[in-house]
Amino acid sequence: MSDAEQPTDDHVPGAEEEEFEPIQVFPEAEEMDLRPGADNCYKCSTCDTNCPVAEVDDEFPGPKFQGPEQWRLKRQDDHDIDDSVMKCSNCMRCDSACPSEVPLSQMHNTARGEYVEEQMDTFSREYLRNRILANYRRLAPLAAAFPRTANFVMGLSVTKWMGEKLLGITSERDFPEFATETFREWWTKRGGAKVENPDKRIAYFHGCYSNYNTPEVAKALVRVYEHFGYEIMVPDQSCSGTPMFANGMLEDARRAAETNVRELAAALEDGADIVASCSSCSMSLRQEYPELFDFENTESVAENTWDAVEYLRVHEDLEGELEGRSVDGDEFDDFAYHAPCHSRNQGLDGQTIEVLSVIDGIEAHDVGDSCSGISGTYGWKEENYETSMKIGEEMFEHMDAADAETGLTECPTCSMQMEHGTGYEIKHTLEVLEAALVGSGSAASGRREAG
Amino acid sequence: MAIEDDVLVIGGGLAGATAALAAADAAPDVRVRLVTYKQSTLRHASGLIDILGYAPDSPEEGPLVDPFDALSDLPEGHPYERVGSDAVREALAFFDDVAGDAYAGDHTDANALVPTHGGTVKPTARYPVSTADGLASDDRDALLVGFETLPDFEAPLAAAHLEAAGAPFSARGATIPFPGVVRDDAKVTRYAHLLDQDETVTTGAGETGAREALATTVAERLGDESRVGFPAVLGDEHAAEVRADLAAALGADVFEVPMGPPSLPGMRLEDLLYDALEEAGVRVTSGVPVIDYETAEADAVAADGGSGGDRIERVVVDRNGTEIPYRADQYVLATGGLVGKGVRSERERVFEPIFDCHVPHAADRYDWFVDDVFGDQPYARFGLASDRELRPLDADDEPEFSNLRAAGAVLGGYDFAAEKSGAGVSLATGYVAGTRAGEEAE
Numbered sequence: 001m002s003d004a005e006q007p008t009d010d011h012v013p014g015a016e017e018e019e020f021e022p023i024q025v026f027p028e029a030e031e032m033d034l035r036p037g038a039d040n041c042y043k044c045s046t047c048d049t050n051c052p053v054a055e056v057d058d059e060f061p062g063p064k065f066q067g068p069e070q071w072r073l074k075r076q077d078d079h080d081i082d083d084s085v086m087k088c089s090n091c092m093r094c095d096s097a098c099p100s101e102v103p104l105s106q107m108h109n110t111a112r113g114e115y116v117e118e119q120m121d122t123f124s125r126e127y128l129r130n131r132i133l134a135n136y137r138r139l140a141p142l143a144a145a146f147p148r149t150a151n152f153v154m155g156l157s158v159t160k161w162m163g164e165k166l167l168g169i170t171s172e173r174d175f176p177e178f179a180t181e182t183f184r185e186w187w188t189k190r191g192g193a194k195v196e197n198p199d200k201r202i203a204y205f206h207g208c209y210s211n212y213n214t215p216e217v218a219k220a221l222v223r224v225y226e227h228f229g230y231e232i233m234v235p236d237q238s239c240s241g242t243p244m245f246a247n248g249m250l251e252d253a254r255r256a257a258e259t260n261v262r263e264l265a266a267a268l269e270d271g272a273d274i275v276a277s278c279s280s281c282s283m284s285l286r287q288e289y290p291e292l293f294d295f296e297n298t299e300s301v302a303e304n305t306w307d308a309v310e311y312l313r314v315h316e317d318l319e320g321e322l323e324g325r326s327v328d329g330d331e332f333d334d335f336a337y338h339a340p341c342h343s344r345n346q347g348l349d350g351q352t353i354e355v356l357s358v359i360d361g362i363e364a365h366d367v368g369d370s371c372s373g374i375s376g377t378y379g380w381k382e383e384n385y386e387t388s389m390k391i392g393e394e395m396f397e398h399m400d401a402a403d404a405e406t407g408l409t410e411c412p413t414c415s416m417q418m419e420h421g422t423g424y425e426i427k428h429t430l431e432v433l434e435a436a437l438v439g440s441g442s443a444a445s446g447r448r449e450a451g
Numbered sequence: 452m453a454i455e456d457d458v459l460v461i462g463g464g465l466a467g468a469t470a471a472l473a474a475a476d477a478a479p480d481v482r483v484r485l486v487t488y489k490q491s492t493l494r495h496a497s498g499l500i501d502i503l504g505y506a507p508d509s510p511e512e513g514p515l516v517d518p519f520d521a522l523s524d525l526p527e528g529h530p531y532e533r534v535g536s537d538a539v540r541e542a543l544a545f546f547d548d549v550a551g552d553a554y555a556g557d558h559t560d561a562n563a564l565v566p567t568h569g570g571t572v573k574p575t576a577r578y579p580v581s582t583a584d585g586l587a588s589d590d591r592d593a594l595l596v597g598f599e600t601l602p603d604f605e606a607p608l609a610a611a612h613l614e615a616a617g618a619p620f621s622a623r624g625a626t627i628p629f630p631g632v633v634r635d636d637a638k639v640t641r642y643a644h645l646l647d648q649d650e651t652v653t654t655g656a657g658e659t660g661a662r663e664a665l666a667t668t669v670a671e672r673l674g675d676e677s678r679v680g681f682p683a684v685l686g687d688e689h690a691a692e693v694r695a696d697l698a699a700a701l702g703a704d705v706f707e708v709p710m711g712p713p714s715l716p717g718m719r720l721e722d723l724l725y726d727a728l729e730e731a732g733v734r735v736t737s738g739v740p741v742i743d744y745e746t747a748e749a750d751a752v753a754a755d756g757g758s759g760g761d762r763i764e765r766v767v768v769d770r771n772g773t774e775i776p777y778r779a780d781q782y783v784l785a786t787g788g789l790v791g792k793g794v795r796s797e798r799e800r801v802f803e804p805i806f807d808c809h810v811p812h813a814a815d816r817y818d819w820f821v822d823d824v825f826g827d828q829p830y831a832r833f834g835l836a837s838d839r840e841l842r843p844l845d846a847d848d849e850p851e852f853s854n855l856r857a858a859g860a861v862l863g864g865y866d867f868a869a870e871k872s873g874a875g876v877s878l879a880t881g882y883v884a885g886t887r888a889g890e891e892a893e
Contacts, residue, residue: 046494048638049713055640058631062638096738097490099791286771303772314452314775346771347486347739354734366729393648394688 041068047094052371056390063094067107081115089375090246091341106291116248133377134247137239147178170385183215197231203267207281209412220434235263240281265297274305279343326360334404337364340411367398374417396421453776456484457892462785463487466859466877468724473885475731478893488740497709498716500577504871514574528864542882570612585706594676598629604682625672630664642684666700683707743767781888788860808843834863856884
């Protein structure tokens with residue numbers, strides 16, 4: 001037996017008899033400490049080649065610097081977080097790039113939180129703007145109460161001009177339209193679940209966007225799941241937290257997460273699995289919550305959260321059910337499909353193409369693996385608009401080249417960018433499934449307009 | 452329910468992609484899926500396809516002229532010995548088909564000598580067309596161009612090394628600023644993107660496209676040389692166009708010198724393979740690890756004829772904490788070696804993490820390595836032992852599972868870094884494992 005298997009310590013008499021315990025190199029962490037993870041980075045730089053921001057922005061030093069290198073520097077307490085961390089768009093592509101399991105996006109989220117907490121002036125225009133963007137969920141109810149007025153005001157060029165001059169929100173983009181009836185209003189009006197089934201039950205995490213802006217996506221989920229005999233619960237919920245992580249507003253995110261974990265854990269108690277239709281929401285519940293928070297039940301909520309389509313693939317014979325079905329109407333023709341970064345990171349990038357290939361008469365063309373560039377609130381900031389469009393250029397080119405004039409994706413902000421860059425109308429996979437499984441007649445009303 | 456397929460390939464590198472393509476090719480009606488955890492290590496790869504550059508037992512004799520000549524002398528257990536040299540040839544022909552005109556070198560069995568970024572020459576069987584004009588056997592004089600902001604390629608040093616190594620031409624190096632890049636540590640993708648999109652950059656001469664600006668800067672240094680070598684960052688999606696534009700503006704042939712990781716030629720090879728997978732109808736699931744497996748009930752194994760070992764019923768994929776079952780009839784394990792983490796080690800043992808297949812290694816970890824850093828390191832050969840069907844073998848030389856095959860660096864018995872055989876072994880074993888899996892699943 002070698003001495004490394006049973007090491008001895010010559011300086012300590014009698015140490016040979018004691019059981020060997022490896023040395024604890026790092027002290028027991030009392031708060032988030034990512035330095036040990038930094039040591040797994042062997043600087044292969046693969047993450048840097050996946051960073052859509054570093055590819056087009058000469059100022060951005062890339063994920064390897066933002067993550068492991070920054071946390072190494074911080075071993076000495078006199079280093080501040082580098083302000084370039086605010087240029088990271090939180091696409092999280094570096095995570096699946098890393099061959100060495102370095103928790104890159106967790107490092108970025110934590111660094112951003114620390115930067116905002118300790119270095120950003122809370123009276124600055126940037127802080128105010130970021131807080132407003134990150135907390136869209138807080139403003140949305142007001143707009144949703146007066147959707148027509150809100151849409152009118154937000155569409156005014158003077159509003160956009162003021163947004164850019166006062167807040168640094170780009171005037172290039174059109175604000176998303178608010179639906180005249182939110183999903184939750186519709187849900188209450190219809191009297192909640194139409195199917196009762198103690199054996200097949202899901203809790204739907206609809207997120208903000210499909211509630212306030214695209215309720216047709218949420219309704220599609222309801223109809224598809226009811227088609228398979230599921231009882232649907234719609235628990236109280238807050239924002240998933242994604243825009244807050246991306247802006248370093250970790251305290252806001254913590255409050256939102258606490259509500260979500262509590263409500264969703266209660267749904268689990270009632271025998272439901274959690275299902276989300278937005279890929280950033282599911283990413284947040286599944287990966288970011290356990291990485292950043294430790295409320296009771298955070299882990300069980302993460303482990304029991306599913307992407308809406310994948311859940312049906314695993315629990316039902318979704319493809320068998322779709323076999324031989326076709327979709328009526330011109331609006332469901334071929335699609336130019338973009339897999340959002342947060343779908344990609346969950347291993348779901350090929351799913352939509354696979355599932356839709358079974359349906360007769362429509363085909364979804366993958367428009368490649370580039371990032372759309374908007375990354376939630378990122379592309380809304382005046383200073384990022386140009387970068388955001390440069391990143392998206394490859395996707396726009398591929399969408400133009402694809403044999404389709406309707407876009408398809410599962411991410412609300414990707415769909416904004418796809419529409420903005422190409423003028424295509426954008427749909428969600430669940431809407432196509434709804435049309436194939438229960439007919440498109442009911443879906444046609446309340447559909448959002450392109451442009 | 453589970454996600455259902457006929458052949459499931461685990462691992463998305465050269466071996467895994469080849470296995471999936473070969474399975475789809477061998478049995479067109481069979482549904483093939485590839486599951487890969489992290490992005491493949493192809494991004495670390497030079498993009499060169501080596502079969503065998505040096506004989507494993509006599510590397511000091513220098514690079515091999517004909518790799519196929521040497522295959523019959525390989526020791527028992529070497530992956531090439533397992534599959535046989537005919538399979539190596541078939542696999543290479545299969546690759547040539549997939550690569551089309553993106554790769555060169557198929558006109559001869561002899562190894563080509565490709566200059567690398569350190570100024571050494573590497574014996575290789577196939578090379579990207581972007582490096583074709585740079586071969587060391589070509590006697591035209593060459594200008595090597597490096598960029599001030601890209602420290603990985605020191606052009607004057609590489610040129611001096613090439614001449615010292617006896618290249619039959621004179622090489623000269625020049626270091627220039629890259630128009631449009633000011634960051635000291637700009638990413639290789641940044642250079643590629645500027646050229647790909649021909650973005651407008653500002654130089655002393657005003658605003659021009661990046662390609663023209665680069666050519667103008669280089670032209671000032673160009674002498675009588677009829678070819679110019681750049682580090683391999685000349686575009687990504689539109690690489691051929693970038694090279695052609697530069698060559699036209701310079702009046703000289705343009706080639707790329709393969710670089711260390713992360714590597715654009717490796718990424719382009721990855722794109723080429725994944726386009727081929729899409730074309731072949733292979734379903735790809737990426738970003739999630741396979742973490743576990745379940746075997747079939749005992750009676751199902753008996754019904755199968757008991758062809759050695761258990762039968763894998765399904766594997767479990769971890770989707771950020773949620774466990775998703777994937778079922779197939781045949782499985783191929785192509786998860787890479789120690790670097791790709793298909794083989795892992797702890798203080799007490801070396802192991803294969805998904806199926807816990809047997810990895811032969813000494814019990815005492817002090818026997819895993821030798822003190823000479825460049826010596827014949829035992830750990831470099833760590834990996835699974837297999838039968839000629841490429842089924843991993845347990846400690847008693849029996850197949851671990853009747854429906855599992857292994858391919859690529861997860862296999863042991865060879866030192867790809869020393870013998871320059873990494874890509875060739877991945878191709879040959881991926882081809883054989885995929886073909887057999889496809890045939891058996893049919």
